[in-house]
Amino acid sequence: xxxxxxxxxxxxxxxxxxxxxxxxxxxxxxxxxxxxxxxxxxxxxxxxxxxxxxxxxxxxxxxxxxxxxxxxxxxxxxxxxxxxxxxxxxxxxxxxxxxxxxxxxxxxxxxxxxxxxxxxxxxxxxxxxxxxxxxxxxxxxxxxxxxxxxxxxxxxxxxxxxxxxxxxxxxxxxxxxxxxxxxxxxxxxxxxxxxxxxxxxxxxxxxxxxxxxxxxxxxxxxxxxxxxxxxxxxxxxxxxxxxxxxxxxxx
Ligand SMILES: [Fe+2]
Numbered sequence: 001x002x003x004x005x006x007x008x009x010x011x012x013x014x015x016x017x018x019x020x021x022x023x024x025x026x027x028x029x030x031x032x033x034x035x036x037x038x039x040x041x042x043x044x045x046x047x048x049x050x051x052x053x054x055x056x057x058x059x060x061x062x063x064x065x066x067x068x069x070x071x072x073x074x075x076x077x078x079x080x081x082x083x084x085x086x087x088x089x090x091x092x093x094x095x096x097x098x099x100x101x102x103x104x105x106x107x108x109x110x111x112x113x114x115x116x117x118x119x120x121x122x123x124x125x126x127x128x129x130x131x132x133x134x135x136x137x138x139x140x141x142x143x144x145x146x147x148x149x150x151x152x153x154x155x156x157x158x159x160x161x162x163x164x165x166x167x168x169x170x171x172x173x174x175x176x177x178x179x180x181x182x183x184x185x186x187x188x189x190x191x192x193x194x195x196x197x198x199x200x201x202x203x204x205x206x207x208x209x210x211x212x213x214x215x216x217x218x219x220x221x222x223x224x225x226x227x228x229x230x231x232x233x234x235x236x237x238x239x240x241x242x243x244x245x246x247x248x249x250x251x
Contacts, residue, residue, distance in 0.1 A: 171195025
């Protein structure tokens with residue numbers, strides 16, 4: 001590997017099965033932008049895909065639209081739910097909904113306002129809440145982690161015992177980053193193999209201790225085995241151990 005360049009989770013834009021009716025798709029680099037300026041900080045993103053028992057596909061935090069990927073997913077089921085789990089993960093939902101106009105687009109709290117403010121073309125049809133809607137309740141449970149603007153709806157695929165997180169835990173692989181980001185990431189502690197809660201969520205969770213505790217208890221009660229993440233390496237097993245390490249302080 002060329003350590004002078006950041007690296008992706010190759011191959012990208014392909015469905016990678018993790019278990020029964022669940023898999024991930026790694027995407028191309030994304031870049032942070034602030035005030036419409038793209039910062040020179042490439043980071044990787046990943047979406048998790050669940051096939052519900054009725055054949056509908058649930059796309060958690062869709063990555064950039066790709067025609068070949070869309071074809072692959074369409075061969076697996078009906079692309080039906082396009083889910084924004086927090087107000088930072090929504091930018092590609094519009095692209096997917098134009099390709100799949102019958103798909104339902106699901107808004108996280110605050111995401112509509114954020115998309116409007118940034119001129120992102122996306123129409124949300126439904127709103128996510130703290131409990132799972134009937135569309136996926138049989139297969140997937142959910143709850144809300146309070147985190148101020150970083151608050152996130154987290155999901156649990158029952159059959160595969162997979163917890164789907166977006167930014168709540170970050171587990172970046174340092175050798176996939178270039179300086180100065182590698183150094184900065186090391187300082188935050190949010191890196192493989194002991195990824196950590198996203199630092200922006202810690203204070204808001206402390207300030208909303210009761211809600212945070214309820215959410216963490218719900219997550220523990222699910223007894224997740226696997227944890228998928230939008231950034232960095234997923235936790236393939238021993239989910240309970242990771243959750244105790246990351247969230248024990250919130251109980
Ligand atoms: Fe993110």
